[in-house]
Amino acid sequence: MRAEPQDFGRVLSSMCTTPHPAAREAAEQFLATNPGDPDTYQAVADLEAQAITQLAEITGLASPHGYVASGGTEANIQAVRAARNLATTAEPNVVVPDSGHFSFQKAAGVLNVELRTAPTTDEYRVDLDAVSALADEDTVLIAGVAGTTEYGRVDPLGELSRIARDVDALFHVDAAWGGFVLPFTDYEWRFDQVPIDTMTIDPHKMGQAAVPAGGFLTSMPDVLDALAIDTPYLESTDQATLTGTRSGAGIASAVAAMEELWRTGYRDQFQRSMQNTEWLADAFADRGFDTVSPTLPLLAIDLPDGLFSRLREEGWRISRTGAGELRIVCMPHVTREQLSAFMADVDALRAR
Ligand code: PLP
Numbered sequence: 001m002r003a004e005p006q007d008f009g010r011v012l013s014s015m016c017t018t019p020h021p022a023a024r025e026a027a028e029q030f031l032a033t034n035p036g037d038p039d040t041y042q043a044v045a046d047l048e049a050q051a052i053t054q055l056a057e058i059t060g061l062a063s064p065h066g067y068v069a070s071g072g073t074e075a076n077i078q079a080v081r082a083a084r085n086l087a088t089t090a091e092p093n094v095v096v097p098d099s100g101h102f103s104f105q106k107a108a109g110v111l112n113v114e115l116r117t118a119p120t121t122d123e124y125r126v127d128l129d130a131v132s133a134l135a136d137e138d139t140v141l142i143a144g145v146a147g148t149t150e151y152g153r154v155d156p157l158g159e160l161s162r163i164a165r166d167v168d169a170l171f172h173v174d175a176a177w178g179g180f181v182l183p184f185t186d187y188e189w190r191f192d193q194v195p196i197d198t199m200t201i202d203p204h205k206m207g208q209a210a211v212p213a214g215g216f217l218t219s220m221p222d223v224l225d226a227l228a229i230d231t232p233y234l235e236s237t238d239q240a241t242l243t244g245t246r247s248g249a250g251i252a253s254a255v256a257a258m259e260e261l262w263r264t265g266y267r268d269q270f271q272r273s274m275q276n277t278e279w280l281a282d283a284f285a286d287r288g289f290d291t292v293s294p295t296l297p298l299l300a301i302d303l304p305d306g307l308f309s310r311l312r313e314e315g316w317r318i319s320r321t322g323a324g325e326l327r328i329v330c331m332p333h334v335t336r337e338q339l340s341a342f343m344a345d346v347d348a349l350r351a352r
Contacts, residue, residue: 008333012342013319015149015177017331019210019253020265026249026256027210033248035068039235044248047255054258055201055215058183059175060192065224067241068203068251069214072176073103074242075200076143078216078227079172080107081242082198083141085226086170092140097126097155099148101174113140124151124292128159139169146189147178150321152298154178154187157194170197170223176214180206181296183263184270191219198223203254208261208269208332213250273297273330276339280328283343287350297330310349316342 008018019027030044038045048068056064069075084092093114096104100117108115116139118130126144135142142164144155157173164171175182175189179201182189191199199217203209218224227240261269277297284291284301292300303326311318321327328334 009338010315011317012328012334012338013317014331015205015329016211017205017208018333020208020257020260022260023209023253023257027253028249030248030252033252034245035248035251036239036241036244036246037234037236041248044251047248048251051203051215051251051254051258052217054255054262055203055217058258058262059179059199059201059217060190061199061217061219062192063219064217065219065221066215066217067224068246068254069216069241070212070243070246070250071204071214072101072174072200072202073106073214075176075202075214075216076101076103076172076174077107077110078242079143079170079198079200080104080113080141081111082218082223082226083170083172084111084113086222087140089138089140091138093136093138094141094143095131095134095139095169096143097131097145097148099124099126099150099153099155100143100145101149101176104143120153124148124153126155126160128156128163131160131163135163135167135169137167139167141170141172142167143172143174145178146173146175146182146187147296147298149177150327151292151300152178152294152296154182154189154295157189157196161195165195171195172198172200174200176200176202177205178296179215180266181270181273184267185296191217203257204250206266206269206331207254207257209257210249210253212247213254215254269332270297273332273334276330276334276336277328279336280330280339280343283339287346292325299328299330300325301328302326307346307350310352311342311345314345314349316345
């Protein structure tokens with residue numbers, strides 16, 4: 001049986017999107033390459049270095065180190081792994097906002113590190129007093145999120161970084177989703193604005209690259225050394241990544257997307273996505289629904305359970321926050337026409 005390719009016409013909650021045409025073409029060209037063995041697959045290894053240089057430009061990283069990961073999950077796991085490996089404590093813990101992505105739970109589980117979660121305030125940003133109270137001499141990493149998965153919020157990164165310095169922990173910023181929209185906002189989230197040690201930024205989300213293309217960046221050369229292990233049977237002698245064989249397609253498509261879109265293309269897309277989000281927030285407010293005021297292209301709406309289920313039955317691919325709100329991510333494939341059709345269904349189905 002031949003499966004139909006994904007139709008994005010009703011996908012409203014995903015953080016992935018349709019790749020840019022140049023990214024799609026580049027992915028296809030590099031399908032059969034393995035950057036896990038860079039001495040054998042040199043062309044894609046060169047492209048990976050280019051991807052890191054491009055990501056460094058976007059994030060203000062002066063001496064870039066890092067690699068193209070399988071996604072934000074791997075990059076977050078690697079940040080925790082590096083912090084654990086660099087520390088001397090026998091009982092390491094990491095402090096992460098409770099708005100942090102569930103990949104931190106995986107990281108803590110596989111690495112045998114204690115996960116301490118700090119609550120968020122009414123503004124959906126991490127509570128700094130709680131972070132200070134949770135951090136101690138065994139804390140190896142403190143994380144902040146720059147574009148949270150549920151509400152698109154940016155944590156107070158400067159203050160978090162100071163707390164991390166006070167306890168001698170690494171400071172990690174998870175900009176997996178936000179990294180390609182934040183350059184067009186006033187938030188301070190870049191390496192040259194805040195002392196950041198490691199960062200997650202995923203080309204396969206707002207960067208419009210093909211999956212899998214995540215980004216793991218660090219300002220510290222020690223971090224990659226702390227992750228590297230010897231690889232006797234390969235041409236290359238060591239490997240810092242978590243996966244072994246990797247997709248060259250993701251790397252090639254990330255480079256192609258960034259070449260095509262940084263910076264005007266991403267800026268125009270951010271403006272379109274933000275306008276769509278504000279239009280949608282107004283449309284729900286006009287109908288009497290409470291929404292969480294959007295700060296990035298992501299909207300949460302208080303919607304009755306029955307209506308949510310009926311919209312799903314109509315084929316809308318939508319999801320909910322932990323608190324139960326409908327969550328819509330205005331990714332590049334989400335158009336005003338699509339959102340108008342969605343609101344027409346909201347009107348029709350709530351009347352039933
Ligand atoms: N970090 C954040 C903030 C995310 O929103 C996500 C996924 O949505 C991830 C990490 C995990 O990324 P991936 O699904 O590419 O592993």
